[in-house]
Amino acid sequence: MNSFSHHPTRIIVFFCLIGIFVLTGCSRSVRPTTRLYKPKAPVEAPKQVASPSVVSAKIPQGPQSAPKNETFVNERMTNGALKASSNASGETLDDALAFCELAQEYWENGELEDALDALDQAYSLILRVDDNIEDVHVIQEREDLRFLIAKRILEIHASRQTVANGTHEEIPIIMNSHVQSEINKFTGVEKEFFRNAYIRSGRYRDYIVGELKKEGMPEELSWLPLIESGFKTRAMSPARALGMWQFIPSTGYKYGLSRNEYIDERMDPAKATAAAIAYMKELHNMFGDWMTVLAAYNCGEGRVLRTINSQNVNYLDNFWDLYKKLPRETARYVPRFLATLHIIKNKAQFGLDTVRLAPPMSYDVAKINRRSHLKNFATAMNVSEDTLKILNPELRQQITPNQPYFLKVPWGKAAWLESNIHTVAVSVPKPPKKKLAHHKVRRGQHITAIARRYGVSIRTIARANNLNRRYTIHPGQVLKIPLAGSGYVAKTTKPKSTYKPITHRVRKGDSLWNLARRYGTTTRTIQRANKMRGTTLKIGQKLSIPAGRSYAKSGKKTYRVRKGDTPFTIAKRSGMSLGRFLRLNKMSKRSKIYPGQKVYVE
Numbered sequence: 001m002n003s004f005s006h007h008p009t010r011i012i013v014f015f016c017l018i019g020i021f022v023l024t025g026c027s028r029s030v031r032p033t034t035r036l037y038k039p040k041a042p043v044e045a046p047k048q049v050a051s052p053s054v055v056s057a058k059i060p061q062g063p064q065s066a067p068k069n070e071t072f073v074n075e076r077m078t079n080g081a082l083k084a085s086s087n088a089s090g091e092t093l094d095d096a097l098a099f100c101e102l103a104q105e106y107w108e109n110g111e112l113e114d115a116l117d118a119l120d121q122a123y124s125l126i127l128r129v130d131d132n133i134e135d136v137h138v139i140q141e142r143e144d145l146r147f148l149i150a151k152r153i154l155e156i157h158a159s160r161q162t163v164a165n166g167t168h169e170e171i172p173i174i175m176n177s178h179v180q181s182e183i184n185k186f187t188g189v190e191k192e193f194f195r196n197a198y199i200r201s202g203r204y205r206d207y208i209v210g211e212l213k214k215e216g217m218p219e220e221l222s223w224l225p226l227i228e229s230g231f232k233t234r235a236m237s238p239a240r241a242l243g244m245w246q247f248i249p250s251t252g253y254k255y256g257l258s259r260n261e262y263i264d265e266r267m268d269p270a271k272a273t274a275a276a277i278a279y280m281k282e283l284h285n286m287f288g289d290w291m292t293v294l295a296a297y298n299c300g301e302g303r304v305l306r307t308i309n310s311q312n313v314n315y316l317d318n319f320w321d322l323y324k325k326l327p328r329e330t331a332r333y334v335p336r337f338l339a340t341l342h343i344i345k346n347k348a349q350f351g352l353d354t355v356r357l358a359p360p361m362s363y364d365v366a367k368i369n370r371r372s373h374l375k376n377f378a379t380a381m382n383v384s385e386d387t388l389k390i391l392n393p394e395l396r397q398q399i400t401p402n403q404p405y406f407l408k409v410p411w412g413k414a415a416w417l418e419s420n421i422h423t424v425a426v427s428v429p430k431p432p433k434k435k436l437a438h439h440k441v442r443r444g445q446h447i448t449a450i451a452r453r454y455g456v457s458i459r460t461i462a463r464a465n466n467l468n469r470r471y472t473i474h475p476g477q478v479l480k481i482p483l484a485g486s487g488y489v490a491k492t493t494k495p496k497s498t499y500k501p502i503t504h505r506v507r508k509g510d511s512l513w514n515l516a517r518r519y520g521t522t523t524r525t526i527q528r529a530n531k532m533r534g535t536t537l538k539i540g541q542k543l544s545i546p547a548g549r550s551y552a553k554s555g556k557k558t559y560r561v562r563k564g565d566t567p568f569t570i571a572k573r574s575g576m577s578l579g580r581f582l583r584l585n586k587m588s589k590r591s592k593i594y595p596g597q598k599v600y601v602e
Contacts (some may be wrong), residue, residue: 089129089138096125096145103152112156119149136536171218171290173341178323182332182339187350194343195355197230202357203390204231204244204269211273215281218290220341224276224297227336233267233393240455242266245276255279262401268394269361291334292322299330363391366414371402373427380424381413399427436464437481447471454481501529506541509592518586519545561597574601 099122106115122145129142186194201223208222228246229235236242240249243266247257255275257265265271283293283301296304307325323331347353374392377400378385389398391408400407409417417424439450447467451458462471464480473479502519512523512535523535529544537543559570570593571581582588584600593599 089133089135090141092125092128093138093141093145096122099125100145100148100152107152107156115156116153119153123149171220171341173220173345174338175342176320176335178332178335179338179342182336183342186336186339186343193230194226194340195352197226197232198344198352199355199358200231201226202359203361204273206360207270208273211277215277217277217280221280221290223340223344224294224337226340227333233269238453238455243272244269245272247272247275251279260401262396262399263394264396265394271394294334294337295322295326295330298333299327303327303330361391362411363408364411364414365406366409366417367404368400368407368417368421369402369404370400370421370424371426371428372400372424374398374400376425376427377407377409377417380420381409381417383410383413435483437483439479439481441473441475441477441479443475445473445475447473450479450481454483456482501544501546504543504545506537506539506543507594508539510537511535512537514587514591515543515545521546557601558598559601561593561595561599563595565593565595567591567593570599570601576601 099118103115103118103122106112106118126142126145126149129138133139204225205222208225209219212219212221225231225244229244231244233244234242235244235246237246241247242252242264245266247255247266249259249266252259252266252272252275255278257268257271257275259265280293280297283296284290286301287293287296287304292304304322304326307322310325323334343350343352347355374388374395375385375398378388387410388408391410392398407417437454439454441450447458447461450473451461458471460482461467461479464482467473504515504519512526516523516526526532526543526545527535529546559574561570567581567587568578571578574581576584581599581601582591585591
């Protein structure tokens, strides 16, 4: 029995947290109302560490893959000094944060029990902060710390349970009905796809195998691009996954793949391979067996973790217990990979022993600093433009950026190009063409599902098809879908506002919501106009309010409120009912009016 069993409170909290994180997807803060642990005797707080940044939302990870600087938003540090009455609470929270940082170090070193003890100390400190304190920044910091501690406890215990078995050197090659079904497809309806992908593998696989061996990972993983992209460097999925290893933008960015107007490194075979290996290593540290790693690589570790937590079996002993609960595409993904390994290991049986693979990539690298199209480089070096395209697939428009760039060229051409770069004509990139797909709406389809299928936002589809604010669509309707990266902007006929903004001085009782109603606009519009991050208002604060069309063009008479006026007296003086006055000014019976305020009357 490990030390975890000696803390019944931890056990209760751990399973409660699993339920919370599964239901919420870790999308919002956990605000426990009771203590997580009984605080231990106070100890000397570690020295204060540097103020952290934003908490990573990804969970859970093992000690080897724990993010280095994962912390939480410390608004109090960026918004200036707190009031003198909040200093003591702020110092207490700083000490708690230091214990969190200490717990992080223990976790990364594999000292899990020490990490939990440090989190105990951190939580006992935040319990000392007065619940009645009025400083919203201190309150928010306390809640952020509470969430961080709860999240870290869940991650530590999850890392103990999920990394169960499997090594970096083993991939069990299983044969069952699911795998046989995929073999039948690869040798039947998908035979041409498999053969062409196998031929293209010759360009890149030797390099991939070498990189896998450096990391001590199974070389069978070098066949993963066959089912991901068919070894096509510019392959793109409907979910906007791009490149040979099919990275979506966010995951690619996380693992160092940059993208801009000229370059998308998800299409760079070498850089994308390094990112894929790093991602799979992290997944293996998390799950411990390669079957689950492959499933998580396809649909994301979050989806697999939620599926795992919904089970009551030792799932890592048998991946196929997890299999039927995964999305259909992911459920097919692992059998397709195993089918690929079976076919490759029996090439003669499947007629691949006589197939000639494409030759491996062989190139030199020239350091250049010139914006030009690949055809200009090809002409200057007297080589094929297609050769340069194959060597440099990461160039989105086949144009090099106007900054230092390493261009891959055939052997023996690098030195000549660097010496004669001034002879290459300069090119200006053309604006992206409008790329549209057309989708016929089927019965029961919703615009949300259509947007998700094509990897675009609902608003993009709405603008392209002039849909109303409710995004109403009907069966049989053909929608124009601007594809990702098309640069498509639908024409709109919305006139520019010519109304001057209204200056409003905040008074007691004002809120963004009632100001928005009063001036016929929205809270978000007021926030944007005044560059506000939150919704807090201060008495005396001046707001610039872009009044809505209904307010500016109403043509109604206005009345400036005087001292002693009430909604009832104003309505009576204007010959109106109180209800009419309140409706006209979008007020309720609880609304307050102030001297100098303008109201509508009839």
